[in-house]
Amino acid sequence: MESQRSFLVIGLALVSFLLWQQWHVDYGPKPVEPAGTEQLESSPNEGVASAKPSNRTSEDVPVSTSQSTAQVPSADSASTRLISVSTDTLDLKIDLIGGDVVHADLKQFPVKQGSSQPYSLLRNNDQLYIAQSGLVGANGPDGSAQGRPRYSVTQESFKLEGDTLQVPMTWRNEAGIVVTKTFTFTRGNHNIDVTYSINNNTAQTANFQQYAQLKQVLAESDGNVFMPTYRGAAYSTEDERYDKYTFDDIEDKNLRETTPGGWVGMLEHYFVSAWVPPQDEVNKIYSRLIRNQYAIIGFTGEPINVASGESATLASQLYLGPKDQDELATIARGLDLTVDYGVLWWISQPLFKLLQFLHGLVGNWGLAIILITIIVKGIMYPLTKKQYESMAKLRNLAPKMQQLKERYGDDRQKMSQGMMDLYRKEKVNPMGGCFPLLLQMPIFLALYWVLMESVELRHAEFYLWITDLSVKDPFYVLPILTGASMYLLQKLQPNTISDPMQQKIMQWMPVMMSVFFLWFPAGLVLYWLISNVITLIQAKIIYASMEKRGIQTK
Structure with a gap:
């Protein structure tokens, strides 16, 4: 067997396999969607947030059993609900209703070579792709029957001037619970710290549980037969450092994993968005299909009780940026494997x-x-x-x-x-x-x-x-x-x-x-x-x- 002929035959076989894969994606049979996908669960521990803010109870967030009254968001326009954040690496839009990141431009990565237009990783349009987060539980503002909370801010735009930038957003209810949701940005970094400072000024113990999720419209892979790239969800557990969970998987079955640490993400060819919960806690990882249109992957953290007159802090990290192996490896175990080299990653x-x-x-x-x-x-x-x-x-x-x-x-x-x-x-x-x-x-x-x-x-x-x-x-x-x-x-x-x-x-x-x-x-x-x-x-x-x-x- 001649060396070059062997390489040619193997190369042709590889290309043929890629052609077959692409044909299967384009023309192969589609999975039958399971019945009852649109029915929503009501457990706070499975809490997930709304794709787009609404004045009514969100279809994504389970109704809380809390008897407290949440602040009802006003019927204002989207422009008055969005604040802008600009750093050396990111341009963001954050919705005051829910505190979701609904738009993210990667300033150092043009959409095309030579273009002045940055690549948009998150977007709040027909190709919906957003990062959501909040607090559920008996007293969590996102778990209220009256809809997601509206946060207040001191200004409509923020710009990184020094090495760090903090964007605090505050919510309070009539009972005396105050939540400050703070986004912290660091120069030269695509990683964002998200913290919740909770003050319980009521006469009773209050219960909260953090959740965060990525939501985007179901979409085909942006690769082709010659560049077979992956587009879809991924997650990590203690047992599996990196596991892909395709949109078809989300359509077929809801993901339910309990693990110490872990993370969840949405992947494109060169870019990734990921929520990283506290790595020293036990978290629940889930996926969900909403209205047969939107794919969700997220996590819920450990529930906490905050006694009357006491305070507590919950935290997570949101990464929005390129698949930079060096940076991703420092954030969470296995996150650098989103640079997917397949089974030969060790080579x-x-x-x-x-x-x-x-x-x-x-x-x-x-x-x-x-x-x-x-x-x-x-x-x-x-x-x-x-x-x-x-x-x-x-x-x-x-x-x-x-x-x-x-x-x-x-x-x-x-x-x-x-x-x-x-x-x-x-x-x-x-x-x-x-x-x-x-x-x-x-x-x-x-x-x-x-x-x-x-x-x-x-x-x-x-x-x-x-x-x-x-x-x-x-x-x-x-x-x-x-x-x-x-x-x-x-x-x-x-x-x-x-x-x-x-x-x-x-x-x-x-x-x-x-x-x-x-x-x-x-x-x-x-x-x-x-x-x-x-x-x-x-x-x-x-x-x-x-x-x-x-x-x-x-």
Whole structure:
């Protein structure tokens, strides 16, 4: 089995699998929605908040058993309910009803390269995607039968001037309960601290329970067959550091998990929103489908009792930003795994660290890709050499194999025994050509996902016409060069295939793969091109070495 042909066949099989996946998403059977999805549960411990503020009891928040009277929000316009917050990393809109983050722009990430318009992660429009939070429980303002609370603020806009910014919002009821919900922002950070300071000025003990959730309209993945990215929910428990929960999963079954710590999130290709509850408490993670239209994933914390005249504080964190592994790893266990490298994450993460290091040396992600390809191919050179030598020895045995076929004819048992004896006599391992390739494939696939998933490559320039390594080559130069390199590799390696149909397939393989590469991100095609060029050089060196030792290569 020839090395390059094996890579081409595997590559074609991978692309075919991706095509089948995309067809299944677009045209495959859709899951039957379970009956009773729209019926709402009434337990405060399962509390979830409304998608859009309303003056009536929210369909998302269970009615509290509290006898206290909550402040009823006035029927005002949305403009008077929204406050703006601006930091060096985020532009937010917070709704005073409920204190939900209903809009979030990522200021350092333009929606398109060269655009002045920032990428909107959260939005309160037809493509609803918001971050909600509040207090339920017997005395929680969000659990009141009269609707979600309206908070009051001292100003309509806030701007980060120093290293931190606090945005306090206050709610009080007639009975004497005062809740201050505070958002704390830090310069250079996409992580937001959310705290509730509770003062119980009533004559009785009051009960509260924190909840937070992410809600968005059901949507298809924003990936395609050539960039199979994930869009949907995810969560973490003590047992599972990272587990995806797709929109189809939410439609089929409500998630119910109880775990120490944990987190919940909504994922896009390069960005993530996540609620992180107190990691030293036991939290309940849930999902929900509202009106067969909105997907929710969230958590509820431990309920607390606040005695008369006493106060208490509850806290959580909200992350709104890029899938920055270094930053996410410091926030919660497993949150960095939202940079989804799949089952080979344990290989991909060290490769990404190496890619980061190389970028720090050369200051260009394209050059870093070239360098990491050279390093990886260099490390795997002994395996490649062993593979080529083993295949050459097998080719040299072809005349003797033909003699065995003529001697034993259709007697498969004797033929197999004769082949084993021949391999033993000539000291040839029939799997010697395949085994090194199998060892290389996990590294190849791991690096593929590194280049696919890493937000650092988004809008990253290379040179000349390659201004964004995360999108296809606009002039298709790299795919054409990659196809040419495949063709040269085919010519370099002797053809041992006798079937005419298989010969034609292999001849057209570089053309077929080049067509697929037309839509691949330029960074991936650059990697494959450099890998092919290095393989050509290595093959020349290996063949020259074998011929000097008397091993026939043709």
